[in-house]
Amino acid sequence: MDEIRLARIALTWLVEPGNRAVFRLVGQFGPVDALRRLCAGDVTDQRLRTTVAARLAAGDPWQVAGTAAEVTERLGARLVTPEDNEWPAQVGHLERLTLAHAERRVDQETAPPLCLWVRGGWDLGEALERSVAVVGSRAATAYGQHVATGIGYGLADRGWTVVSGGAFGVDAAAHRGALNAGGRTVAVLACGVDRPYPVGNTALFDRIAEAGLLISEWLPGADPLRPRFLIRNRVIAAATAGTVLVEAAARSGATQTLRRALALNRPSMVVPGPVTSAMSVGAHELLREHPSARLVTGVPHILEEVGRIGADLAPPARGPARPEDDLDDESVLVLESAPRRGALGPEVLAARAGLDLRTALRKLSMLEQLGLLVRRDDGYALPEPGRRPAPGVPG
């Protein structure tokens, strides 16, 4: 493996991914020289210097990188870097990401990844080019899992890659939906690609590695430490054309992914749920707080947000078509004036409808022709139930 790639691995090991100072160093001096400067303590950032010093006490970065490269190859995985054709360029937008109220370090350290480990046969850039993230609670309800599975299926069925985090609940449901559609799905992990977490999803990860991709910005063997999930979430938001949140409790990690998508100006979509469900509190709060978070109820709405203009547009919600739909205003008034039971003469109907008799007679005749009213000896009446014309079949 060449020096640049090894340096990127070493840098990823030396400082947790997302560090802005390291990303800037790499941009300024290239990975190899950036690594050299960091190891020499040749950086202004005091905190970064002490972090690196603590890490260096645990091992030699070049040696760690060399071992990681070997392990990667042995696993049948590969390293993808910005130097490669398959690098998903859109994660570079993280360079400009700034989160509102970013007080915690994980909310400040949101620089692009330096490299990505990949398991699976697809070209990474191609797989992510037309992709949607579906994220949500690990403790999803049956409703959330049902909706996530449906969205995963529907997106994959329309040729979109479904990206998620491989967790229990919504993540797993979205991945499964995509797999069931025979589509492509990508799990972005917060640990090494050799030990996808949680182990309870091992069978699912095996299917994903076969039909899609497992990716991670951490070295093989890396633990799924808790802060890493949040660090990872920025990649889910940045790698995709849009993010859909299915179920989230207040203050959950999934809402953080959506906030990152919002900060990136990517389509940020939220599926509502029952207000009686604690698992939808985070979803509803996002919809209330962020005018640009878009309420979606299913795949057609999602495609409307991420799809190409003019294609994949959602039809407006409508009830079943009825013959009355095409009536003019005055006919509607006459029809609405007919009694539920019994019949009424044209004069009374005209008065009820607020129309003159001549107009009313003309409309009555048309309504009779359409089968919407019946003329009887004692006047006009509504047809018996079951004898009304079928929806969509006027006349």
Next chain:
Amino acid sequence: MDEIRLARIALTWLVEPGNRAVFRLVGQFGPVDALRRLCAGDVTDQRLRTTVAARLAAGDPWQVAGTAAEVTERLGARLVTPEDNEWPAQVGHLERLTLAHAERRVDQETAPPLCLWVRGGWDLGEALERSVAVVGSRAATAYGQHVATGIGYGLADRGWTVVSGGAFGVDAAAHRGALNAGGRTVAVLACGVDRPYPVGNTALFDRIAEAGLLISEWLPGADPLRPRFLIRNRVIAAATAGTVLVEAAARSGATQTLRRALALNRPSMVVPGPVTSAMSVGAHELLREHPSARLVTGVPHILEEVGRIGADLAPPARGPARPEDDLDDESVLVLESAPRRGALGPEVLAARAGLDLRTALRKLSMLEQLGLLVRRDDGYALPEPGRRPAPGVPG
């Protein structure tokens, strides 16, 4: 009864409420002269002239009004007009209401009512001054009824009058919730106050008449004709400080009430529901189409919209308080680096957290004091489940 009041009754009988031409005539000439001009055919609007002529063929307006006045008194009801102190002035805002895409007559004829019939002991203006409309589907699900009852209860409990249409489903649930709280509720009917519709809600209407108000702009004896429900809905929207939609199918009458509230620039609130429910399609469509339609999940959000500034404000959604919440960033990193099982020494924890050893030791000592980490012979470990400090009780 004086001439002006009788003229208002006669006008209401002569032309369906909401007619803009009639409302303008009354504004210009007063009710008595407006009635005289209409009866004499002394109006420019051809359609109005023929409507009036058809009505006049069915009876004499002054006589009809006199009879209605007698019936009103016999019922123990009363007529309230703009000349009365208890007239709810806010319905006058309907004068400026214009609906987008108003093609049907019911969407154009949205002028203020000329008078209102009232059954019940409360002062009408006072009852409606601090009121919220809660509307929704007649075919509400158990979820919708549960939510509407809760909102009705919560609003009434906070001293707000709950206004609705007395229909099955959401309307009835909202009324019942308010009654159960021992609060005030108002049913705005689309027929005479002597025969509230639907008859299946008769017991409910009796309770409302006793503890709240039944009101209508139609003469006693008037039928609940279908167009009247839409005409009535504008009064529900205009009489209240805001409207909440709980459940609505696509293209339902309840969505029309909310559209009227939106057009009046009143707080227009929508409760979301499961996207798998046909009964929430209309609600979600409104939230998608109207940026000023506000998603609400319960009474605190509703009060935030309609309440006086500074009072009745909703707290942000939060999970239960945890001792970790008040930790600084570096302590969080150390805490998150502790292994799920077993213990780790300070050097390893420092490296995992990306901190220098001295900082890590300081944070470890504090975390130990807070009971969030335990110091053992083999290093620092998470406390056993059940031995962690209780939420909200740091230290």
